[in-house]
Each structure stands twice: as C-alpha cells, then as structure tokens.
Amino acid sequence: MANTKTATKRARQALTRQGQNQIVRSSTRTCVRGALDAIKGKDPVQAKAAYILAVKALSKAASKGAIPKGRAARKISRLTLFTKKTLPAALA
Numbered sequence: 662m663a664n665t666k667t668a669t670k671r672a673r674q675a676l677t678r679q680g681q682n683q684i685v686r687s688s689t690r691t692c693v694r695g696a697l698d699a700i701k702g703k704d705p706v707q708a709k710a711a712y713i714l715a716v717k718a719l720s721k722a723a724s725k726g727a728i729p730k731g732r733a734a735r736k737i738s739r740l741t742l743f744t745k746k747t748l749p750a751a752l753a
Contacts, residue, residue, distance in 0.1 A: 685727040692718040696740060700748050708751040712744055 663669040696715035699708040716737050723733035744751055 682725075682727040685722050685725055689718045689722045689728070693736065693740065697743070700744050700751065703748060705748060705750040708744065708748050712740065712751060715740060 663672050692711075692715045696708070696711040699711035702708065719728075719733040719737050722728045723730045741752070
C-alpha cells in the first residue's frame with residue numbers, strides 16, 4: 662500500500678492507464694484477427710479494408726504507448742508479408 666499522497670495518486674493513475682491500455686490492446690488484437698480472417702477468406706476488397714484497419718490500429722496503439730513501437734512494426738511487417746503471399750490482389 663502507498664505511504665504518501667503522491668504514491669497513492671500514482672497508484673490510481675497506474676490503474677487508470679492500465680485499463681485504457683487494455684482497451685486499446687484488445688481492440689487492436691480484434692482488428693488484426695479480423696484482417697487475418699478476411700485475407701484467408703480470399704475476398705480482395707474485404708481483405709484490403711481489413712488490412713488497412715489493422716495497420717491503423719497497430720500504429721495508433723504504438724503511438725499511444727499501449728504496445729512498443731517495435732512490436733507494432735513487426736506485426737505490420739508480418740501482416741503485409743502474409744497478405745502479399747496469400748492474396749496479392751488485396752495490396753495491388
């Protein structure tokens with residue numbers, strides 16, 4: 662338990678930020694999962710839209726600090742490679 666007023670406040674802030682980061686990470690995972698499913702579904706129009714949403718969600722999560730920038734870059738890179746390999750028409 663916190664011993665000072667500032668430590669108590671920092672503990673409250675940490676809980677608030679943890680909750681906000683959890684929401685951002687969860688929605689990002691949902692977007693990435695949706696993009697993978699759309700790409701596997703072989704529909705180029707739907708896959709392109711889902712791919713763009715996933716990249717945007719990953720970039721936004723990284724800029725907010727919810728996930729590290731390197732992790733976001735790695736996931737975007739791997740998603741792009743998977744899309745090019747599976748459904749090249751989606752990125753053309």
